[in-house]
Amino acid sequence: MKKLISVLVIALVFSLNARAQEVKTIALEQTKGAFTQKSLTVSEGTYIFAVSNNHVGKDVGLVLVEKGKDVSKPENHIQTAYVTQVVKDGKVERSKATKLTKGEYVYFCPLNPTPQYTLTVQ
Numbered sequence: 001m002k003k004l005i006s007v008l009v010i011a012l013v014f015s016l017n018a019r020a021q022e023v024k025t026i027a028l029e030q031t032k033g034a035f036t037q038k039s040l041t042v043s044e045g046t047y048i049f050a051v052s053n054n055h056v057g058k059d060v061g062l063v064l065v066e067k068g069k070d071v072s073k074p075e076n077h078i079q080t081a082y083v084t085q086v087v088k089d090g091k092v093e094r095s096k097a098t099k100l101t102k103g104e105y106v107y108f109c110p111l112n113p114t115p116q117y118t119l120t121v122q
Contacts, residue, residue: 022045023045023046023048024048025047025050025094026040026042026047026048026049027050027052028049028051028052029052029054030052030053030054030060030109031054031055031056034114035108037117038117039118039119040117040118040119040120041120041122042119043122044100044121045099046097046100047098047100048096048098049062049083049094049098050092050093050094051093051094052087052091053087053088053089054090055089056089057089058089058111058112059088059089060087060112061082061083061086061087061109061110061111062082062108062109063077063081063107063108063110064077064078064081064098064105064106064107065077065105065107066103067104067105067118068104071106071116078105080095080097081098081107082095084096086111100119102121102122103120103121104119105119105120105121106118106119107119
């Protein structure tokens with residue numbers, strides 16, 4: 001019985017470890033009125049967005065929306081992609097883990113008005 005419990009605990013640890021490794025980070029940098037990454041292509045998976053404020057002079061954030069949906073409607077925003085707090089000048093903040101499926105998305109910042117950029121998930 002002890003061996004069985006040990007095997008189950010080891011399997012659980014490996015499973016949790018594998019899941020933790022599956023979450024990747026997408027680093028996005030903002031300057032005044034723009035993201036430095038004009039478009040991105042990633043594979044399907046779970047991501048955390050790390051948004052840096054490169055001396056924009058005001059707080060910044062991130063909005064991610066499936067392409068074709070109305071970006072002005074908050075209900076269309078992928079809320080897990082929001083940074084957990086606004087990004088202060090010279091700082092980096094992260095989003096929650098966000099599952100991205102195949103398709104196209106747009107990302108932008110309404111606080112540091114930026115154009116809409118394309119994120120393609122293959």
